[in-house]
Amino acid sequence: MDSSSKLSRRAWITTASGVVAAGLIRTQTDAIRLDAQEAPPPDPTKVPGRLVSPVGQRAPTERPERLLRTEALSSSSRTPLHELMGTITPADLHFERHHAGIPDIRLENHELLVHGMVDRPMVFTMDDLMRYPRVSRIRFLECSGNGGGVYSRDRMPTEVTVQAIDGLLSTSEWTGVPLSTILREVGVRDGASWILAEGSDSAVMSRSVPLDLLEGALLAFGQNGEMIRPEQGYPLRLFIPGLEGNTNVKWLRRIEVTDQPTHTRDETSRYTDPLGDGTARQFSLVMDAKSVITFPSYPYVLPEEGWWEIRGLAWSGRGRITRVDVSTDGGRNWTPAELQGPIFPQSTVRFRHLFEWNGRDTLILSRATDETGYVQPSVQQLWEARGPQTSYHQNHQRAWRIARTGEVTFGLGELV
């Protein structure tokens, strides 16, 4: 393989010359943290290691963190996508978006009321719910405001990480009871077409969702093998594969079956998209296909020319990703990337594309296609369709610029 022999030469050179490129492609934060640690033994085989402990720890030099934002009680944390591999997001690095913080709830005290247009309104304890047959599914969750910072022609940043731009995205193995099981229990009446889902945080976050978008929905209490964490809705959240994050109501305490949307505060003050023609669209709930390149991205620096693997994630709320194309010339030519199977519906898929960087100023982009044939649009297409003021669902193609120095910055500004 050509690429293999190129890589081989580099491996030789690096080893022979003793040059350690490590510092160059680690982030500054990591370097600072590394300095703060005690020196390791020069030869680990000559020192007894530490013994086991009840819960494992990350390496002292590996401390991925979420990027935080708080304004009064409104807060968010963003997943460090640029530091992650594969598709699973560790539970403690899953993004968050709360309207009134994280409530303190005990399993024993939590109940779910299901009522409205049903034959048998019921209250379920967590023990009741956890006794039903369960399913587990690897699925993404994304905030509909993700990417909002790279939509305005006038404020297109350059020194910004993929975490800051698109870190309101994470993927977990979710476990729970199908919502359909519980809706069968209560008996949904003829004419019902929506539900209202309500959380028990102090914002009493509430969203309306049409029944026909709830096919794969779970009453979820498990995440990545363990009980869901407080930040993700402990002990119970609604999980609706493919729909915008805020409909996946955390700390779920009530589901009302209705024949129309409830138009709660949360879905009128927020989560409505103003359009270019002065109207607005509501209940734009499905997350459209999207992709992001996670490597190389800011603040990485490519230390030399040669073969590099472009890596990223692609996902679609409408089903499976079928194709991701990568451009290394600012969008003129596109080449299909390799997708890491198996590909799940409504899940992130890792894509990879080996390219030879020739040391010139280069703009790299990715473009996802899903099983419906939908192709991730350019920002120009999105401006045209929705106008410049829309504030959610900005799933347009992103770009990274690799400068001659190897420094990588956000590059969409070069294309607008």
Next chain:
Amino acid sequence: MDSSSKLSRRAWITTASGVVAAGLIRTQTDAIRLDAQEAPPPDPTKVPGRLVSPVGQRAPTERPERLLRTEALSSSSRTPLHELMGTITPADLHFERHHAGIPDIRLENHELLVHGMVDRPMVFTMDDLMRYPRVSRIRFLECSGNGGGVYSRDRMPTEVTVQAIDGLLSTSEWTGVPLSTILREVGVRDGASWILAEGSDSAVMSRSVPLDLLEGALLAFGQNGEMIRPEQGYPLRLFIPGLEGNTNVKWLRRIEVTDQPTHTRDETSRYTDPLGDGTARQFSLVMDAKSVITFPSYPYVLPEEGWWEIRGLAWSGRGRITRVDVSTDGGRNWTPAELQGPIFPQSTVRFRHLFEWNGRDTLILSRATDETGYVQPSVQQLWEARGPQTSYHQNHQRAWRIARTGEVTFGLGELV
């Protein structure tokens, strides 16, 4: 659905009577922990929640822990399988088995030497390795000593958790560079047929593996989306899907390509199976098909008769699990369980079987079949094939007894 309406009645009763069955099916340990916590607010909607933090936390009442064992520098930690859901094991709950503790290694200092019967012996820094094309795969890892405590006819325990019996099993999404890529780089010579893999712990743990078992092997530096943790070999381990845990050498520093097994200390003093006829088998590396029921299992107590979902995990080192049968009458009759797809090769698969407990003394068992047609044996079959003294690969069927009181204990003693 019949089962659904039965469950429905229970939900009604529990709610109407105010009986909280929670305490009964939580473990004692959990109850103690719960008592130690500060009381939560009576109504979480009336109290502002806490804000976001860089790294998430488990709920204060959810503290899964590994079960530890240390003897001098030899140590292990076992995954709390009875508390987990789905298939992914959180990285900090992954089992461990170390011969000399966990060494303290920095990414920058670590190197891998690949030499022996190769055209171009090479040393790789972590930066070198992490530049190659990567793959990610969800795969199990199991210690070949897992289950050794329930093999002897004379010492068959009853009050023992699935964690204590079979907790040397975990499943992760592993990311790394295919070993085959690196073997192509160095150029394996004709006549080579084995490798020796050596770790940089103070035991210098070393194992021989035939080349023809290394097809899917990875030089792994990623686990569940993040850098592998020190307990799992940071910054580099050999990961060989389906082979016994100890061949997946952690803190990997050297691979020597050879034309025969090296017969290191670790593979003669350990990891050799004495057989009934006085001989022993060596290099029994592939983990045979196996299954365990995780619910109900000790120390759970079924609070009442009725429909319960039997849940467990099945896996095979030889490929995909194709079938899991469950018996609820001590092994006389078997019924296929539902398997939670998608099913990966060399991965745990979650199985589920809804059964109606009639309140009588009941013995439940599970039995896995893999794509080669191999069927998980009974303990009698294993005794016959390998004799009573073999000390690894005890993958025989397990059993749990549900007493009339609802108390669940390990039940294999009832069948031997």
